[in-house]
Amino acid sequence: MPELERIEEPRVTEPGEKERYFIRFTLAQRYLHAVLFTTFLGLAATGLPLRFSESVWARELARVVGGFGAILFFHKFCALALTLAFLIHVKDLATRAFVHHEKGIFWGNTSMVANWKDVKDLFGHLRWFIGMGPRPTFERYAYWEKFDYWAVFWGMVVIGFSGYAMWFAPFFARFLPGWALNAVLVVHSEEGLLAILFIFSIHFVNTHLRPDSFPMDMVIFTGVESEEEFKTKRPQEYQRLARQGKLNARVGQAPASWQIHFARVVGFTAILIGLTLLVLTLSAYFT
Numbered sequence: 001m002p003e004l005e006r007i008e009e010p011r012v013t014e015p016g017e018k019e020r021y022f023i024r025f026t027l028a029q030r031y032l033h034a035v036l037f038t039t040f041l042g043l044a045a046t047g048l049p050l051r052f053s054e055s056v057w058a059r060e061l062a063r064v065v066g067g068f069g070a071i072l073f074f075h076k077f078c079a080l081a082l083t084l085a086f087l088i089h090v091k092d093l094a095t096r097a098f099v100h101h102e103k104g105i106f107w108g109n110t111s112m113v114a115n116w117k118d119v120k121d122l123f124g125h126l127r128w129f130i131g132m133g134p135r136p137t138f139e140r141y142a143y144w145e146k147f148d149y150w151a152v153f154w155g156m157v158v159i160g161f162s163g164y165a166m167w168f169a170p171f172f173a174r175f176l177p178g179w180a181l182n183a184v185l186v187v188h189s190e191e192g193l194l195a196i197l198f199i200f201s202i203h204f205v206n207t208h209l210r211p212d213s214f215p216m217d218m219v220i221f222t223g224v225e226s227e228e229e230f231k232t233k234r235p236q237e238y239q240r241l242a243r244q245g246k247l248n249a250r251v252g253q254a255p256a257s258w259q260i261h262f263a264r265v266v267g268f269t270a271i272l273i274g275l276t277l278l279v280l281t282l283s284a285y286f287t
Helices: 027-051 056-065 068-099 116-129 143-167 178-209 227-233 235-244 257-286
Strands: 021-023 224-226
Touching: 021 227, 027 056, 027 068, 027 178, 027 257, 056 068, 056 257, 068 143, 116 143, 143 178, 178 257, 224 227, 227 235
Parallel strands: none
Antiparallel strands: 021 224
16 A cells, blocks of 8 residues: 555644744845845945935945945955855756755745735735735745845846946947946936835844744744744645654744844844934935
């Protein structure tokens, strides 16, 4: 007779029992995210003064750091660091997909590519918001996480290309018409502004300020989440791993107290900087 599939039963934490933690992000993924949000904050903090150079706060910042030339230098440095991180990520994806033939990169439960379930989850969420249906349950990635992910890809292509076209204008002028070089200035400025507004409002709210994560989602800093958090936020993934007998393979160590404190300091600092830049952006844009 064929061997029956072993089903790993989800455990219930007994009173007084030490709670289990599950790995969600690897150390390499957390390092990549650290480079991503650090360089993005740097690009925002240097790009906005260049974009709104007539604002009082922009002129004051330029005076403190040594002029707009110094701001532009730091802007380019952050751009190079972010580009390198992006290329490393793309190389990792290509290696996993085409060298190691890893399943689920481009489609399936663990993929960041949107599918029909994400569409249903989106409309299901909208119905739940107005009390017309149950709250949808999610797999490894929710639809808004996939949207955030692909927004970075879009930004790297559009904002990155336009930025390098301005930086190395003599080279790009060899095969781009003059109007295109003028257009990249507008594209870089407006798309960069859109990215800043999105990250500092929508992304911060979705990730850290929504009720089940408030005041901060620590998993991207510690890499692990409690079993209760896992079951609550992504019950479909939890149940799938239990059915496949892979739940125990994801068990990790509880974060140390220093990790929690460090994550809170870094996270709250990033949120504070982001919200400050958001306020300065809106004030400069409308005045």
